[in-house]
Amino acid sequence: MNFSWDLLVNAFVTGVVLGGFYAAAAIGVTIEFGMLDIVNIAHPAFMIAGAYLAYLGWNSFAFDPFVAIAVFAPLGLLFGRVFYRAYHVFFERRGDESLQGLAFFFGILFIVEIGLVLIFGVDYRSISAPYLESTFGIGRISVSWRIMVPFLVGLAMLAGIQLYLSRTFTGRTILAVAQDIEAVRLIGANPVRAKEIAFGIATASAIVAGILLIIIQPVEPSIGRDYIGRTFAICVLGGMASIPGTLIASLILGVAETFTTTFFGPSWSPAVSFGLLLVTLALRPTGLFGR
Amino acid sequence: MSATFESHKSSVATPLYSGLAIVLAGATLVAVALLVGSRVSEYYYLAAYTILQFIVLGTAWNILGGYGGYVNFGAAGFFAAGCYTTVVLNKLFHLPLIVDMAAAAAAAGLMGLGTGYMTLRLRGVFFAIATLAVAIVLQTVISNWSFVGGGRGVYVVRPEISGLFGTYAHFLVMLMIGLATCAVFAAWAVEKSWIGVGLAAIRDNETAAETCGVPSLRLKLIAATTSGALMGMAGAPFPYYVSYVDPATAFSLAIAVNSIAMPLVGGTTAWWGPLVGAIMLGSVQQILTVTVSSAANLFIVGVLLVVFLTVAPRGVVGIVRAWKRGSQ
Numbered sequence: 001m002n003f004s005w006d007l008l009v010n011a012f013v014t015g016v017v018l019g020g021f022y023a024a025a026a027i028g029v030t031i032e033f034g035m036l037d038i039v040n041i042a043h044p045a046f047m048i049a050g051a052y053l054a055y056l057g058w059n060s061f062a063f064d065p066f067v068a069i070a071v072f073a074p075l076g077l078l079f080g081r082v083f084y085r086a087y088h089v090f091f092e093r094r095g096d097e098s099l100q101g102l103a104f105f106f107g108i109l110f111i112v113e114i115g116l117v118l119i120f121g122v123d124y125r126s127i128s129a130p131y132l133e134s135t136f137g138i139g140r141i142s143v144s145w146r147i148m149v150p151f152l153v154g155l156a157m158l159a160g161i162q163l164y165l166s167r168t169f170t171g172r173t174i175l176a177v178a179q180d181i182e183a184v185r186l187i188g189a190n191p192v193r194a195k196e197i198a199f200g201i202a203t204a205s206a207i208v209a210g211i212l213l214i215i216i217q218p219v220e221p222s223i224g225r226d227y228i229g230r231t232f233a234i235c236v237l238g239g240m241a242s243i244p245g246t247l248i249a250s251l252i253l254g255v256a257e258t259f260t261t262t263f264f265g266p267s268w269s270p271a272v273s274f275g276l277l278l279v280t281l282a283l284r285p286t287g288l289f290g291r
Numbered sequence: 292m293s294a295t296f297e298s299h300k301s302s303v304a305t306p307l308y309s310g311l312a313i314v315l316a317g318a319t320l321v322a323v324a325l326l327v328g329s330r331v332s333e334y335y336y337l338a339a340y341t342i343l344q345f346i347v348l349g350t351a352w353n354i355l356g357g358y359g360g361y362v363n364f365g366a367a368g369f370f371a372a373g374c375y376t377t378v379v380l381n382k383l384f385h386l387p388l389i390v391d392m393a394a395a396a397a398a399a400g401l402m403g404l405g406t407g408y409m410t411l412r413l414r415g416v417f418f419a420i421a422t423l424a425v426a427i428v429l430q431t432v433i434s435n436w437s438f439v440g441g442g443r444g445v446y447v448v449r450p451e452i453s454g455l456f457g458t459y460a461h462f463l464v465m466l467m468i469g470l471a472t473c474a475v476f477a478a479w480a481v482e483k484s485w486i487g488v489g490l491a492a493i494r495d496n497e498t499a500a501e502t503c504g505v506p507s508l509r510l511k512l513i514a515a516t517t518s519g520a521l522m523g524m525a526g527a528p529f530p531y532y533v534s535y536v537d538p539a540t541a542f543s544l545a546i547a548v549n550s551i552a553m554p555l556v557g558g559t560t561a562w563w564g565p566l567v568g569a570i571m572l573g574s575v576q577q578i579l580t581v582t583v584s585s586a587a588n589l590f591i592v593g594v595l596l597v598v599f600l601t602v603a604p605r606g607v608v609g610i611v612r613a614w615k616r617g618s619q
Binding site: 039098099100107222236267271281 | 356357360362364409410413415416417419420421423424425427428430431432434435442494544547548551552555559586587589590592593594596597600601604
């Protein structure tokens with residue numbers, strides 16, 4: 001282990017910037033798992049599907065990543081709503097969420113991953129755009145636009161979702177579902193519709209996060225598994241249903257991972273998120289900001 | 292409910308004939324394998340081994356997942372813990388495989404107990420995610436541990452065997468028949484005992500079960516330990532079966548998905564559910580691997596799992612029970 005301040009500061013900055021992207025990946029899990037009580041373990045698989053959609057768009061129509069977001073995020077919203085309807089009919093209405101529902105999402109995760117392998121193979125795929133290829137520096141720290149763009153888009157998406165949930169009627173209904181679903185029924189709002197819209201938003205966020213991921217690094221189908229640990233660790237550490245909590249937990253995880261990679265080597269980094277998750281569950285299952 | 296769980300404990304009736312039938316079936320299979328000997332192609336033994344391994348894994352998973360309703364996503368982690376116990380013992384001492392298996396059961400059982408102790412007091416989904424986490428953390432540690440080959444994997448030398456068995460594959464199949472019989476017998480015994488009754492109460496309504504005096508944490512820990520130990524035992528002979536192990540094979544997602552899919556397709560509420568599921572899915576996969584490709588067969592397992600969950604959420608057991616009720 002060779003220690004230097006430059007390395008430390010660089011790792012810290014990279015970690016924070018990476019954390020912004022992690023927040024984009026985890027916000028969907030915060031909505032699904034934290035607010036709607038739906039354990040969508042296939043969320044990272046949807047994210048990888050989004051990355052491949054971006055690749056398809058770039059490869060066949062030379063889509064810029066931002067065009068890809070504009071085209072595919074609405075599709076994600078629509079798909080998420082339909083998907084939730086099906087889940088609701090087959091599992092929530094039967095009261096089968098805890099065993100069959102959980103296994104269902106595991107099956108979906110598997111189908112998406114193997115499906116991508118069958119279509120695209122196991123080679124790494126990537127996209128590019130002229131503005132992504134440069135880096136910029138502040139003092140001795142240099143940051144690539146490839147990671148800065150996802151950071152900025154991720155933060156913007158978090159802010160947008162936070163505004164939607166706190167300022168609109170439907171958004172507030174979703175927050176109310178997270179607190180007390182029976183009370184929502186009592187005031188005459190439709191919790192199933194609120195959950196459907198929220199699940200759609202979460203799926204759209206997965207697609208956006210996938211597009212951001214393929215900006216950062218080349219993608220292959222099994223990469224999604226790393227994000228199960230990351231997204232769920234962030235959700236639990238951030239206090240389940242809190243968007244500011246999600247952001248702070250993402251930054252913590254980003255910094256923890258880059259420090260581990262810098263000082264112990266990249267082969268240890270998969271254990272960081274899951275280790276953090278285990279420690280959180282064992283010591284403080286309500287998360288940093290939970291009640 | 293007027294009687295408490297304590298008074299109910301002793302009154303659970305246990306008809307013995309199913310247990311006897313399981314033991315007899317196991318003995319018959321061993322006899323058949325001995326008679327057939329090496330007269331058939333080695334391929335059939337390898338296929339039989341895979342299916343038997345899945346019977347053990349599915350049955351083990353079901354003890355906690357099916358009876359208690361606590362989903363374990365990390366079956367591959369427990370399996371691999373068993374695998375690598377054998378690898379370590381093989382490198383250090385060259386003990387008989389039975390001793391390896393006992394050690395593997397202890398290691399994976401402790402892993403189940405530890406994970407359970409940490410998260411079984413929380414909601415079930417936290418246990419599910421924690422098992423996945425334990426599997427990944429263990430995989431990372433093994434990948435960085437050069438003594439067992441690290442990420443590159445390790446070759447394992449098969450020990451010598453006595454003349455009773457034709458080939459080593461033959462010996463491994465006999466061993467697996469024995470293990471599968473023990474696993475199914477254990478699942479049956481748990482299901483019919485007060486432990487199984489308590490677990491079913493927990494699955495249906497944990498709060499109500501605790502109110503009736505079901506010691507829920509203790510029962511869940513017993514189930515998690517038994518289930519983990521059996522999965523570890525399923526993994527122990529694996530290094531000798533393939534003679535080369537690396538973390539990617541031992542922790543393969545296919546193991547995790549099969550361990551969940553088989554009980555759910557077969558039916559989780561009876562001991563024979565995982566058995567039927569494992570035989571069904573195991574045979575389908577063997578046929579597909581030979582005729583199509585191994586990626587396609589995993590895809591089909593995923594599709595079958597999702598189709599069964601949506602169309603027949605109680606699996607084959609549910610279909611059979613509904614049919615029996617209909618014909619009465």
